Amino acid sequence: MKKLKIVFMGTPDFAVGILDTIYKNNYEIVGIITAPDKPAGRGQKVSTSAVKDYALANNLRLLQPTNLKNEDFLAELKSLNANLQVVVAFRMLPEAVWKMPQLGTFNLHASLLPEYRGAAPINWAIINGETKTGVTTFFIDDKIDTGAIILKKETPIDDKETVGQLHDRLMNLGSEAVLDTLSLIENEKATTTIQTESNDLKTAYKLNKENCKIDWTKPGKEIYNQIRGLNPYPAAWTFFVDGENEWNVKLYEVEFHKSNHSNTAGKIVFTKKELHIYTVDGFLNIKSLQFPGKKKMEAQQLLNGITFSEEIKAK
Template identity: 35%
Template structure:
């Protein structure tokens, strides 16, 4: 079986490895064009491109899949199956119809909940109890295709966007490997249409969402802090200084203070009043600095130690 793989970020790399380990032939890897990165804004290959080059695979980086020449080049690889994992480009109908077995997508949510670009972070923000990965047969709609296989996992109380990302990346590789094993053995996978109810959309993250509003509940802010670790990282003003908030815990503590005011500050953290409850900030970052614990921050802000 000839596979064309399409993916871009680190999330996709284990799935590329699963394709290579399956016994199928990965004839080409499609990934986004190199982008500027780092302080020098040097053009940098995507993690998938780097993994493909290390494996000696052919790499294609079109800006779009809409033009006829790009589709002809893809067709020349004669793929039986195209596997798409966080590629970042829309696949036109003509591309979806090219492979004999169509196109598969590994999506990091339990469809139809959280279709779209940021399902991992949206699940944490919403307080979902579980997440997972779906192996989906792609069609023209946005993440609307029937589900072939699914793996579920609980969202832990301390889960961050980064930790859930890493777990779902591995689960995605496992469910893809299972699907490929079935097809290579000649077993048909049964596509299960997504239900019409329970549809939600995981819109792309915006850095403006990182700002903490203490007029919200403490538990909502805790979820925001966890979901936005490692990007875009929550931001707040604490006693007049704007900082990035890397870790915090929502406490069910009654108070009559103005939201945003510091109630207490010590080695355990900095307690900030919310509309309901208290957010205890335990790790933060000053402008131009690095991530530090609350105790180290208070060494530089002794004025907060007396706050009550």
């Protein structure tokens, strides 16, 4: 059996769940690599990563390099004498880093590779209406998410599940996958499978303002999937337009009802209790949303505090 000395690399909450599992299973963690602190929000207050907070709370050795090719960083990383590196939700590593440990560097990715390589695999699985997803561990190579697969774990996606809910389930499933991978490596039983390549593979593109905006000409089920695939973060959005007033509105909990109607897609119909937005093949019942400068609220709460005209629409 190989005695593992691990360097862990990661940044967000998802990575913390995996790190916590490794730590609580008594593996030796000789160092943590995470993103540098950076200003965030309107006040530009300095923000630290979730992984940094965990490392400090547990007195783990912490490095925050701005340049992964910097010679001083590489020397410090080498001095940790790790024989394995584990990467979860970090960034692309230079060859000098991923080739450093004797036993290699493996990554946990939140999809069933080779599908959904890229930055936002959990979101895109839901946005695209997938009925299953999972996690994959693989040894890193010189491209993004293309390395030899060690193992996969699969799970179904419920048709009402949000990305927030799936994120937490995959974090738990990922913890199991990483523990199983560590066991295989320390017992010298890890075998790998080369990823298949195809022009039909789906990509987990980085999320941006453009691909989070709702297109009301799409079928209602596609819009519904987009909204739940971006709930709670970063949230699907649209404009509410009422005469000369225009608001950038984020949509969260919604229900889709398929129906025949004569309304234009994007038309908003409301009562004192409900807010509906019509699609080409039905309507969305909006349960919660957020107006600019306001907190997320229930639709009924919004309707109690604002008056719209009958001409209001989403676009």
